[in-house]
Amino acid sequence: MLAIVEGPIDVGGLISAAQRPDCGAISTFVGTTRVDENNGASVEHLEYEAYKPMADRKLEEIGAEIEERWDVREVSIVHRIGRVGPGEASVAIVVASPRRGPAFEASRYAIERIKQVVPIWKREVWSDGYVWVGSQVGTRTFTR
């Protein structure tokens, strides 16, 4: 499953769906909302947006790259958009492979590629303003 979704990600369901008799390893990466603090303020939630048709295609490309490089039998990448609360999953990657090495490597590759090429943007909403991560554009007077 390669998808951009608007609601909570069913991480357990993705893992269950990846269990299969020809695989001895499932590697899972889950990116979650971290509450950073500085200057007496803290992150209240994150908001993600996507250029969806292009983001869908880039996820397909990443899936294809992984299948070309590693012996994997199941690759799921699900990225959530919209508002994501503290501790909630914004992205989940599940890779099943006959052996653990390719599963670990492929899941790491997937998250790094997402951060390079998939047109998704994250806005940190702080108690004292907001910041577009990566652009440092926003309303906070003190930005990192």
Place this chain on the structure above:
Amino acid sequence: MNAGYSVKVLLFGAAADRAGTRETQVHAGETTLDELWPILAERYPDLSPMRDTLAFAVNGEYARGDARVSPGDEVAVLPPVSGG
């Protein structure tokens, strides 16, 4: 404006924030991204300082400044991506 001779421009993230809009039309014939940029920068002055950080897509694929843009195409203004 004749929609048949315009390019749809989508803006995302910090670029939409700075421009104050998520979509606009630019009247243009056969052109390139590099030729389109000054029109956008003039229309949305707050976008100008972001120029060096931006990437662009034409019809949903990353494209360089010299990429051709034709009427009816969809151009996207993409700040540094920050998914994950």
